[in-house]
């Protein structure tokens with residue numbers, strides 16, 4: 001038997017290891033071998049005679065899978081507090097974008113920042129999420145909007161995964177907004193995005209490809225070209241779809257076997273059916289809905305009826321959702337979108353992992369990654385119910401406990 005065995009016992013495990021239910025195991029234990037869970041079950045059923053190197057008594061605390069934030073724009077320069085104020089004074093998010101603000105203003109700040117500065121600010125944000133139990137994070141580019149700066153942002157995201165105890169998945173989102181140098185020439189810009197993708201991919205910087213298909217983003221025809229370039233490289237796609245209007249983007253993404261379609265406030269019944277048929281995950285972003293004061297709800301009941309798995313993510317970005325808390329999104333998914341607490345927690349674990357194409361996490365099960373969070377709570381429903389504090393006490397990522405989970 002390996003010498004690296006560690007035992008975490010006296011826990012109330014929320015395994016989520018079945019299609020429905022919390023999968024609670026009282027007086028549970030987790031046996032960790034290196035980076036993986038070797039055994040998960042009731043302490044009483046643990047075989048005797050194991051050579052355990054380290055033992056942790058969790059005092060009956062709740063343990064969930066490590067949280068997965070499957071949609072973030074974590075790497076950027078500057079902030080947009082003035083834009084927030086402009087919106088309070090009556091300007092709309094779309095008006096600000098059309099006037100050259102919005103994503104373009106973050107683009108300017110991002111281009112002007114050094115890679116070290118971008119790394120430092122993103123690492124600070126990442127640590128905040130990690131302290132709340134996040135062990136996997138997706139990070140998109142999309143604020144560089146030229147080859148050098150897009151590639152630089154993806155490299156910063158990769159560096160975060162190397163230097164922090166956090167598993168990072170990168171998504172290339174060159175087709176996020178039209179940079180000023182391509183004003184009036186969106187098709188030429190899409191050509192450029194498709195041209196630089198192979199080099200980004202060859203450098204190992206891309207796990208998936210995304211686009212913003214909307215009135216202030218790109219058309220379905222332009223999005224299709226980005227998806228074709230991704231497909232030619234064997235890269236999976238995802239889409240910012242039907243956030244501000246129905247562009248039938250979800251159906252287009254489904255045609256390309258997208259891992260996920262995200263936002264979805266304006267998703268049509270046709271889009272729901274297409275996603276269900278393609279096995280595409282619906283990533284709900286209640287923080288952006290809240291912060292933009294949207295009034296059109298995503299069709300949660302239709303997604304549920306169609307059996308589309310629903311994930312919940314932070315969408316952390318400086319314009320539509322400058323949040324530092326995935327747990328707050330869990331609460332908002334319940335209050336604003338009427339998910340059940342169980343659906344919402346599944347949305348930031350199991351289904352969020354699926355939205356990233358990851359089958360090795362999101363559930364407490366032998367053989368999967370030893371990613372878990374220990375909570376100062378009795379019941380998992382409390383993680384969705386309370387908002388504003390941080391009940392996370394310890395975080396283990398790939399078998400290693402890190403200090404971010406232990407704020408003192």
Ligand code: NIG
Nearest residue numbers: 103212240288315317319320
């Ligand atoms: O997911 N919708 C497009 N992209 C981001 C917002 C980007 C921004 O405003 O900076 C989103 O909401």
Ligand code: FE
Nearest residue numbers: 071073240315
């Ligand atoms: Fe987004």
